[in-house]
Amino acid sequence: MPSSTLAELSAARLHVVTGKGGVGKTTVAAALALALASTGKRVLLAEVEGRQGLSQTFDVPPLGTDEVRLVSHPSGGELWGLSVDAKAALLEYLQLFYKLGRAGTALEKVGAIDFATTIAPGVRDVLLIGKIYEAAGRPRGGRGGGSKGGALHYDAVVLDAPPTGRAVRFLNVNAGVADVARMGPIKSQADSITRMLHDPRTLVHMVTLLEEMPVQESLDGLRDLEAVGLHIGALVVNQIREPRLTAANLAALDGADDDLDELLRTELTAAGLRPTGPMVKGLVQEGRDHALRLELQDEMAKEIAAAGPPVIELPALADGIEEGGVAVLTDELLAQGVA
Known part of the structure; x- marks a missing residue:
């Protein structure tokens, strides 16, 4: 499948951000969402792993299952945040399709909800991405509402997805539920989610470092993602260190x-x-x-450049994400034409 261009990146509706643990995946997702919001868009930034990485990044109270506004940009854009919880998503699903009401609460008290989301990880993933699917397709005016011209509530959605090692299974939802739901609402929802994820307006971005293990895992991950029909966005090379030696x-x-x-x-x-x-x-x-580090960076950069997708380079932040670090990365993304 051909790689996207930078112009296609800015036009995408759903941005899925993944990468090996420790490469700065959540920080890059946050910077990307801010970059999109700074162009006047209403953007949703969502996480699905329960680590509250987004609340730490924006220094706000822990996010819940309700969407909260994180940033209002002078351009008119807005950034909203959401932390998707599998248990809450299953309760919402049971209420939506089976009208369980108080019975759903009783199931939670006896541990049935935890059991269901643990014993069937494929179903769990459908529930988690189902929240993203609903938000990405929600019409302006809210659930059940309508709008002229088919306008949507969010102009773009950024998903801080699981790390590379679990990303393919997480995003390949139809395969995940094949053994437990061959028909019915879960299968129907998995089909709808699959159509959204395979749409050309959904792009998967891979975050990496110029180090051997992250680069190799990223390249392997790209091949696996393409093999299941997903569209690749950008290869984001994070934490690039400037040479200190002439x-x-x-x-x-x-x-x-x-x-x-x-x-x-x-x-x-x-x-x-x-x-x-x-x-x-x-x-x-x-x-x-330091000289050896620069030599390794050059070798890894060549492998990244040969992979195919457009490459975005982000600098190492001396003070981490403190003192406006995310804003620095946001400016870099904008300067490179991502939004």
């Missing part, structure tokens, strides 16, 4: 230890410092480690 520095690090030792002592003395043996050795080792 070409002359790197050449010097390749030189003989004695020459490098003498050079560093001269430079340190000129800077008003008193060089010691341990200080000089430590600086040499740190410099060579």
Whole structure:
């Protein structure tokens, strides 16, 4: 399946963000949602893993099953947040299709809800994505409402999805429920969700770092996602570290230890410092480690570039997401034409 272009990224309705654990997936999802909202769109940012990563990112109280406004942008755009819970989604589903009322609460008290969402993970995933499906297709005016021209309540939805290792199973919902629901409401909902996920306006973005394991897992994940018919968006390379050494520095690090030792002592003395043996050795080792890191980054960047999807590069944040870090990434995404 051909990869998307940056222009297609900005036109997508549903953005699914995945990646190996620890690569900054949630932060990138938040920055992407903010970038879309800054263009005047009403955007929903949703998580499904119960980690409350979004509330920590935006420094707000824990999100619940009700959509809450996180940001109002001067452009008129809005960013709303939602944390989808499997238990609450199943209770809502039972009420919608079977009108259980208080009986649903009784089932929860005896542990039947926990049992149902644990014993059938495929059904659990349908329930979780079902909330995203409802929000993405909700007409302006609310559930059951209508609007002229088919306008939707949200202009875009960003889903902070499970990590790469579980993403394919999570998004391939029809396969997940094949053994437990061959017909009926669950199967019907899984079919509807599958149509949404396979729509060209739904894109899966892969977040990675320029390190061997994240890059390999990302490339494997892209192949697996494409194999089940999903459309790939961008490869987001996060936490890129700027080189601290010039070409002359790197050449010097390749030189003989004695020459490098003498050079560093001269430079340190000129800077008003008193060089010691341990200080000089430590600086040499740190410099060579950094040079190796840059070499590895270059190798990994070539593999990423050859993968096919458009590549988006985001800088490493010295202070993490504190002090406006998400806003920095948002500006980078906008500058690269994502929204």
